[in-house]
Amino acid sequence: MHVTRHEQTFVLTVRGEVDYDDAEDFDAAWEAADKAALPVTAVDLSQVTFADSMLLNALLQARIRHQAAGRDLVLLGPLRPAIHRLLAISGTIQLFTISDVGVGDAGPGPGGDGANDAP
Incomplete structure (x- = not known):
């Protein structure tokens, strides 16, 4: 897990398998992210191969x-x-803004409605 700051976006990059051991x-x-209080927090899940509840x-919670x-x-x-399936089966996928764009474009932007861009 790696944390960076890009302009007005706090970025959390997650890789590999994610489970209970990663909770802390x-x-x-x-x-x-709360301390930085930037307008957008982006969680890059593109390299997550497995995740549980x-x-x-x-x-x-975030x-x-x-x-x-x-x-x-x-x-x-x-x-x-596997990650798309976790969100879809749990019925929570519609709760999140999901974007396949880079960090610089992480927010919904002007006219953005937060629509889900995931397949």
Whole structure:
């Protein structure tokens, strides 16, 4: 897991398999995002090969935190099939803005409606 800052976007890049052992890292990342208080937090999931309910819970908790603070949370892809399936089967995929664009374009932007760009 890697955290960077690009202009007005806090970027969390996640790679490989994500499970319960990563929960503390996600908690620390959300704390850092809250502290930075940038308008957008982008979570790059394009390199995640496996995830369980821990990732789903972490993303849902982040969504709640970001909404409460008036900030955007964007998932960056393209999502691998296992991650897309996790969000789809759980019925939560529609709760997230998912974009297959680069970090510089992570937010919905002017006229953006936060529509789900995932396949």
